[in-house]
Amino acid sequence: MADIVLSNVHKVYGHVVAVTDINLAIKDREFVVLVGPSGCGKSTTLRMIAGLEEISAGTIAIGGRVVNHLQPKDRDIAMVFQNYALYRHMSVRDNLAFGLRNRRVPADEIAAAVSRAARILSIEPLLDRRPHQLSGGQQQRVALGRCIVRNPKVFLFDEPLSNLDAQLRAQMRLELKELRLRVPTTSIFVTHDQTEAMTLGDRIVVMKDGVVQQVGTPLELYRKPANRFVASFIGSPSMNFITLRVSADGEHFALACHGWQFRLPARRFPHLGSHVGRSISVGVRPQHVRLGAPVNDDQIALNGAVTVTEQLGDEQLLAVRLGDGEIRIAGADPDLSLPTGTQIEAAIATDHLHFFDELEQI
Amino acid sequence: MTDIAAAPARSVGFFFALAPRGKAVFFALAATAVCLLFAFPVFWLILTSLRTGTGVYYVHRGTEFTTDNFHEVLSQEIVLRALFNSFMISTLATVLSLGVTATSGYMLSRFKGPIPNAWFSLIYIFRCVPYVAWVLPLYFVTQKLHIFDSYWGLLLPHIAVHICFFSWIMKGFFDGIDPSMEYAAMIDGCSRWGAFWRVAMPAAVPGLTALAILCWLYTWNEFLFALILTAHETPILTVVMAQFVHELGMEWHLMSATAVIALVPALIVTLFGQRYVIRGLRI
Ligand SMILES: Nc1ncnc2c1ncn2[C@@H]1O[C@H](COP(=O)(O)OP(=O)(O)OP(=O)(O)O)[C@@H](O)[C@H]1O
Ligand SMILES: [Mg+2]
Numbered sequence: 001m002a003d004i005v006l007s008n009v010h011k012v013y014g015h016v017v018a019v020t021d022i023n024l025a026i027k028d029r030e031f032v033v034l035v036g037p038s039g040c041g042k043s044t045t046l047r048m049i050a051g052l053e054e055i056s057a058g059t060i061a062i063g064g065r066v067v068n069h070l071q072p073k074d075r076d077i078a079m080v081f082q083n084y085a086l087y088r089h090m091s092v093r094d095n096l097a098f099g100l101r102n103r104r105v106p107a108d109e110i111a112a113a114v115s116r117a118a119r120i121l122s123i124e125p126l127l128d129r130r131p132h133q134l135s136g137g138q139q140q141r142v143a144l145g146r147c148i149v150r151n152p153k154v155f156l157f158d159e160p161l162s163n164l165d166a167q168l169r170a171q172m173r174l175e176l177k178e179l180r181l182r183v184p185t186t187s188i189f190v191t192h193d194q195t196e197a198m199t200l201g202d203r204i205v206v207m208k209d210g211v212v213q214q215v216g217t218p219l220e221l222y223r224k225p226a227n228r229f230v231a232s233f234i235g236s237p238s239m240n241f242i243t244l245r246v247s248a249d250g251e252h253f254a255l256a257c258h259g260w261q262f263r264l265p266a267r268r269f270p271h272l273g274s275h276v277g278r279s280i281s282v283g284v285r286p287q288h289v290r291l292g293a294p295v296n297d298d299q300i301a302l303n304g305a306v307t308v309t310e311q312l313g314d315e316q317l318l319a320v321r322l323g324d325g326e327i328r329i330a331g332a333d334p335d336l337s338l339p340t341g342t343q344i345e346a347a348i349a350t351d352h353l354h355f356f357d358e359l360e361q362i
Numbered sequence: 363m364t365d366i367a368a369a370p371a372r373s374v375g376f377f378f379a380l381a382p383r384g385k386a387v388f389f390a391l392a393a394t395a396v397c398l399l400f401a402f403p404v405f406w407l408i409l410t411s412l413r414t415g416t417g418v419y420y421v422h423r424g425t426e427f428t429t430d431n432f433h434e435v436l437s438q439e440i441v442l443r444a445l446f447n448s449f450m451i452s453t454l455a456t457v458l459s460l461g462v463t464a465t466s467g468y469m470l471s472r473f474k475g476p477i478p479n480a481w482f483s484l485i486y487i488f489r490c491v492p493y494v495a496w497v498l499p500l501y502f503v504t505q506k507l508h509i510f511d512s513y514w515g516l517l518l519p520h521i522a523v524h525i526c527f528f529s530w531i532m533k534g535f536f537d538g539i540d541p542s543m544e545y546a547a548m549i550d551g552c553s554r555w556g557a558f559w560r561v562a563m564p565a566a567v568p569g570l571t572a573l574a575i576l577c578w579l580y581t582w583n584e585f586l587f588a589l590i591l592t593a594h595e596t597p598i599l600t601v602v603m604a605q606f607v608h609e610l611g612m613e614w615h616l617m618s619a620t621a622v623i624a625l626v627p628a629l630i631v632t633l634f635g636q637r638y639v640i641r642g643l644r645i
Contacts, residue, residue: 050545050549051548051549052545052548052549071548071553072545072548072549073548073549073550073551073552073553075549077549078549078550079545079546079549081542081545081546082542083540083542085540085542085543085545085546086543086546087543087546087547087561087564087565088543088565089564089565089567098547098550098551099549099550099551102550102551102552102556103551146546146550150550
């Protein structure tokens with residue numbers, strides 16, 4: 001039962017700035033996912049919360065208590081590591097009991113806690129094995145079990161699913177969600193996988209180069225990305241970006257690039273006014289491009305030749321040449337035959353357009 | 363024979379290019395040669411230890427064998443004392459130096475900063491000094507400290523050498539152990555020291571065992587330090603053995619008998635430990 005507050009947290013390794021000015025308030029029982037590309041400082045942030053890494057500047061508070069100078073063992077947290085970090089010379093049972101024994105919990109309580117955790121995670125038959133006798137998924141469960149036996153204030157996860165194969169990963173994701181219902185505890189989950197972030201998080205923190213880019217619910221991030229980086233990072237396949245030049249055209253703004261142009265009513269897109277005479281980056285998700293001609297005034301048209309198709313069974317992904325670039329389209333009918341060079345017409349609802357000042361990805 | 367599968371093997375190398383039968387023969391021959399090479403001196407040693415004093419030089423002087431040499435050697439008080447001393451020195455040096463090498467190897471593996479760096483440089487420098495160059499200074503030092511010809515007078519130099527040489531191997535063992543196990547232990551309620559002692563050390567046991575065996579054998583067989591740093595008070599087996607060569611001649615038969623006696627503990631330790639040594643050096 002604890003909230004976590006990070007205020008102006010910095011981390012510097014010698015000359016390498018790993019994390020810059022993180023401010024984050026995590027509510028009690030909230031499940032927050034830190035996501036970002038490799039090297040963006042996710043693990044560093046998590047390890048500072050765990051107490052495994054010194055905090056260069058700022059404060060971290062858990063349950064209202066500043067923990068900057070507390071040892072990891074005094075922070076009442078539990079952590080799952082990417083490679084599980086099970087104690088390899090101990091049986092599964094001893095792995096689970098280790099933390100409780102260190103805290104001098106009576107033996108009968110330990111036994112009860114271990115069997116409860118084993119039951120929750122269905123690892124009862126494995127209790128007498130050694131870690132090297134377990135599969136990856138089983139080790140993963142033991143690592144989770146080691147966390148839940150102690151009933152800590154906070155769970156920390158550092159890419160716990162990344163060593164599993166795709167199928168097992170999807171299954172463990174579901175199990176993690178079920179586990180949350182049984183053991184509701186404030187959690188921070190680090191991953192570089194946007195699907196994991198979207199499916200698991202109550203809220204998502206997107207990081208890049210040690211800087212927080214956006215904090216929000218999965219839907220907020222998907223619908224209102226704060227910048228081009230978040231827009232391209234969240235969602236799969238990733239968002240299309242087209243650089244267009246804005247000009248005023250009476251009641252409308254005209255946006256144009258080589259090979260494509262359309263008009264948007266000035267009334268509905270007033271913020272474009274400040275960009276007249278300049279270029280802007282327009283983003284549109286592949287899922288929001290529909291094959292076929294526009295059916296109403298709120299849709300804009302797009303024409304191009306198919307360059308590549310990818311068959312997924314329930315849909316096809318298309319790449320369509322548009323001017324100098326390419327635009328990706330998802331959700332095409334899998335039965336459509338679209339050989340390279342086919343001219344297609346597509347429509348985009350103007351609601352689904354995203355506008356970004358940055359022409360290059362930040 | 364149309365051996366299509368064998369064709370690409372030719373490019374792999376001589377050994378793989380041989381037909382299976384040829385491979386087996388080659389392997390057997392090579393193994394036998396290597397075994398003979400190493401076993402022959404031991405065989406000769408045992409043979410000599412079972413010959414009479416006059417029978418040593420000429421193989422053709424009869425086929426007379428005797429165990430008298432062993433009786434004679436084992437009735438000499440100095441040999442018995444040397445056996446005991448060698449055993450004690452080897453065991454104590456192993457225990458004491460492993461205590462230090464384990465912690466020092468762990469520090470070198472896990473920590474950065476001025477203290478580990480200074481320690482690293484120190485043992486690096488000492489390692490660069492040729493072993494032989496240590497002996498004479500150590501002689502004077504032990505004299506000055508009044509520990510010449512005592513257990514400590516031999517133990518301390520041995521431990522110092524072990525620390526310089528084996529800290530590196532120990533560092534290697536700990537480098538092979540994932541530190542996140544210790545982080546997990548720290549979160550699970552251990553102090554930093556507790557994580558080392560209760561999680562890293564047990565995980566390093568195969569390596570430690572291997573090192574203990576190597577360390578023990580090394581000390582047991584060591585000659586130079588023992589020769590210079592001990593005298594009559596603390597006879598050491600390797601030195602006593604060499605003393606069968608003296609002004610009155612060379613008592614090869616007695617020397618061989620002592621050598622065979624010295625071989626037995628080493629053999630036991632090796633046989634007991636080879637499993638651990640192989641496993642330990644592999645991690
Ligand atoms: N011990 C260290 N010394 C110096 N620099 C470090 C150290 N640990 C991390 N860094 C640097 O800090 C930055 C953030 O590292 P961090 O491990 O937090 O990344 P990450 O987001 O977890 O990446 P990944 O997804 O690859 O695990 C990186 O640029 C990394 O090089
Ligand atoms: Mg990481």
